[in-house]
Amino acid sequence: MHLRYNYRLDPQPRHRAALGKAFGCARVVFNDALAARRQAHQAGQRYLTDAELSARLTAAKVADARRDFCHQLSTALIRENQAVAVENLAVKGLARTRLAKSVHDAGWSAFTGMLEYKARLYGREFYRIGRFEPTSQRCSVCGVKDGPKRLHVREWQCGACGAQLDRDVNAAVNVARAAGLAVTACGAQVRPGSALAQRGEAGTHPTSRQEAA
Numbered sequence: 001m002h003l004r005y006n007y008r009l010d011p012q013p014r015h016r017a018a019l020g021k022a023f024g025c026a027r028v029v030f031n032d033a034l035a036a037r038r039q040a041h042q043a044g045q046r047y048l049t050d051a052e053l054s055a056r057l058t059a060a061k062v063a064d065a066r067r068d069f070c071h072q073l074s075t076a077l078i079r080e081n082q083a084v085a086v087e088n089l090a091v092k093g094l095a096r097t098r099l100a101k102s103v104h105d106a107g108w109s110a111f112t113g114m115l116e117y118k119a120r121l122y123g124r125e126f127y128r129i130g131r132f133e134p135t136s137q138r139c140s141v142c143g144v145k146d147g148p149k150r151l152h153v154r155e156w157q158c159g160a161c162g163a164q165l166d167r168d169v170n171a172a173v174n175v176a177r178a179a180g181l182a183v184t185a186c187g188a189q190v191r192p193g194s195a196l197a198q199r200g201e202a203g204t205h206p207t208s209r210q211e212a213a
Contacts, residue, residue, distance in 0.1 A: 032057050066107050074114040083125035085179035086112050087135060087171070127179035139163060140173035 011019060033053045040048050048056075077084055112128070119126035129135070138145045142161035149156065154167045 029057060067110070070107055070111045070114055074111060074118055078115060078118040078122050078124050081124065083127065083179070083181055084115055084119060085127040085129060085175050085181060086115065087129045087133065087175050088112075088131045127181070129175050129178045133174070133178050135171040135174040135178070136167060138174055139165060140170045140177070141165075 036053060036056060037048050040046070116126050116128075118124075134145055134148075137148055139158040139161060141163040142158060144158065144160035146159055149167070155165065156167075157164055
């Protein structure tokens with residue numbers, strides 16, 4: 001005895017938009033795959049397997065999208081800044097960790113190469129900091145080096161000055177300083193902790209403003 005069940009979906013508007021995009025992409029890929037197999041047959045080539053179609057239709061597009069994104073971002077960064085500093089990351093080492101896919105997707109080497117040649121093209125300063133600079137170990141507020149941290153640690157509090165530090169922002173500030181650039185936190189999550197005022201800072205005297213003037 002065979003049973004058959006009928007289901008009806010009633011998605012919300014935002015779900016309809018997402019489903020429409022998914023079905024549209026699937027239709028495009030199917031049509032492209034069908035055309036690729038037809039062209040291979042007409043050219044006397046052997047039948048293309050699903051794996052070969054996937055490599056031909058999706059990989060070549062991912063690389064193009066990544067390259068286009070890197071070009072647009074690098075151009076914007078160079079045009080909007082007089083100087084750019086990057087850290088020479090150990091990409092091969094990171095590629096052996098659980099971040100391997102993210103590292104390869106980012107295309108760090110190609111991106112920094114774009115920044116470097118575009119800096120020369122637009123007359124900007126470009127600095128590359130060595131990979132052994134402890135940018136993630138040094139507090140960008142007080143300068144104390146408190147040792148390496150595991151990759152999952154994204155925020156921490158400096159044990160010396162009490163500053164609350166964001167890993168990426170803290171490293172960016174340290175990279176810029178290592179390049180000899182004057183930087184500020186620009187409103188990011190790098191702020192000093194509370195501390196007691198010194199005796200000479202505890203009050204404001206009436207003559208302070210006149211003396212300052």
